[in-house]
Amino acid sequence: MMKEIYITDYNCVTPLGFDVESNWKALLEGKSGVALHKIIENHEAFFVSKIDSEKLEEEFNKNLDKQDFTRLEKMFLLSLKPLVERHSISDETAFILSTTKGNISLLKNETTLPEGVYLSKLAQKLADFFGFKTKPIVISNACVSGVMAISVAKNMIQAGKFKDAFVVAGDEISEFVISGFNSFQAIGSEPCKPYDKTRNGINLGEATASAFITSTPSENEKLKFKVLGDSAINDANHISGPSRTGDGLFASVQNAMKEAKVSSEQIDFISAHGTATLYNDEMEAIAFNRMDLQNVPLNSMKGYYGHCLGASGLLESIISMESALHNILIPSKNFEEMGVSQDLNIIKENQSAEIKYILKTASGFGGCNAAIVLEKC
Numbered sequence: 001m002m003k004e005i006y007i008t009d010y011n012c013v014t015p016l017g018f019d020v021e022s023n024w025k026a027l028l029e030g031k032s033g034v035a036l037h038k039i040i041e042n043h044e045a046f047f048v049s050k051i052d053s054e055k056l057e058e059e060f061n062k063n064l065d066k067q068d069f070t071r072l073e074k075m076f077l078l079s080l081k082p083l084v085e086r087h088s089i090s091d092e093t094a095f096i097l098s099t100t101k102g103n104i105s106l107l108k109n110e111t112t113l114p115e116g117v118y119l120s121k122l123a124q125k126l127a128d129f130f131g132f133k134t135k136p137i138v139i140s141n142a143c144v145s146g147v148m149a150i151s152v153a154k155n156m157i158q159a160g161k162f163k164d165a166f167v168v169a170g171d172e173i174s175e176f177v178i179s180g181f182n183s184f185q186a187i188g189s190e191p192c193k194p195y196d197k198t199r200n201g202i203n204l205g206e207a208t209a210s211a212f213i214t215s216t217p218s219e220n221e222k223l224k225f226k227v228l229g230d231s232a233i234n235d236a237n238h239i240s241g242p243s244r245t246g247d248g249l250f251a252s253v254q255n256a257m258k259e260a261k262v263s264s265e266q267i268d269f270i271s272a273h274g275t276a277t278l279y280n281d282e283m284e285a286i287a288f289n290r291m292d293l294q295n296v297p298l299n300s301m302k303g304y305y306g307h308c309l310g311a312s313g314l315l316e317s318i319i320s321m322e323s324a325l326h327n328i329l330i331p332s333k334n335f336e337e338m339g340v341s342q343d344l345n346i347i348k349e350n351q352s353a354e355i356k357y358i359l360k361t362a363s364g365f366g367g368c369n370a371a372i373v374l375e376k377c
Helices: 019-027 053-063 071-086 118-129 142-159 174-182 249-258 280-292 308-327
Strands: 008-014 032-036 045-049 093-098 137-139 164-171 208-213 227-235 267-271 296-301 357-364 369-375
Touching: 008 019, 008 053, 008 071, 008 308, 019 308, 032 227, 045 174, 053 071, 053 280, 053 296, 071 208, 093 118, 093 142, 093 308, 118 137, 142 208, 142 227, 142 308, 142 357, 142 369, 164 308, 208 308, 227 280, 249 280, 249 357, 249 369, 267 280, 267 308, 280 357, 308 369
Parallel strands: 093 137, 093 164, 267 296, 267 357
Antiparallel strands: 008 208, 008 227, 032 045, 164 208, 227 369, 357 369
């Protein structure tokens, strides 16, 4: 019999707050981090969700040593520090970093490749700071990285490679990423509206999130969620375009639910990817209908946080677990009128609900798709 795997602690650093409590309070009040920001010189402002750099610096200086760290590294360290203080690190503890672009901002105005731009070096720097004894693991698979990091932790602990794991995920707003998404006209000209008829593109965001995952939870854990099932499928559809049939996401959800031994009727809530692009939202709607999940309450957090790339999957998993703990479903911000061809049960307002089984999904460039099923214990 396979070991049962639990998430027993988590934290996040976002434009809505530097801990889970402040984020949850902001979400209940319907606040969003998305606003106009000037990212590229000689270019108009973009709607993005961006952490206030002065507040970040102030919080970092208050809580951590003033060493030589990049802005993104400071976000990672602030997110991870409370977890490391509450849980011990042993020779059997994994350190898993999820990021899409890491310290890509270091490339600006450089003629040579800075060492810090390598994801392995970034992971090692963070691991060394906290004294991890095992070699860091990097998950960088586009926008499914955050969900896959949970899966990798689960599977490695079940395989006996580790006893427990700290997972940290993050990306920051950079000129590189903004330019890339802008080049194929995917960025929205207003705050994003996942699944809405008038949606016209994504807002990018930045955040870091962290979780402690273990097979041996202590008796005094404040929270405990079982990672029941996981799956990641690549549909090899297109370098940036989602599958029109939803094959990869459908198979990921199907596999995760099969491992979890949970039926469509048992899923209480879906934390979906919902980027607010025409093709992604339509693909998700098709995949969820194929799994007979069209009546399950569903939201996208992109209207609050923007698309945080490698952080999004873990951050949104954390918020979904908070929803389950408080028995409150958070609305899919900016949604008004259905803009996909298949039925979905989009959450429109804060509402009470008994939440036991959560389905979290993600999809990304290169045809990647991932899903996990969580159970509130």
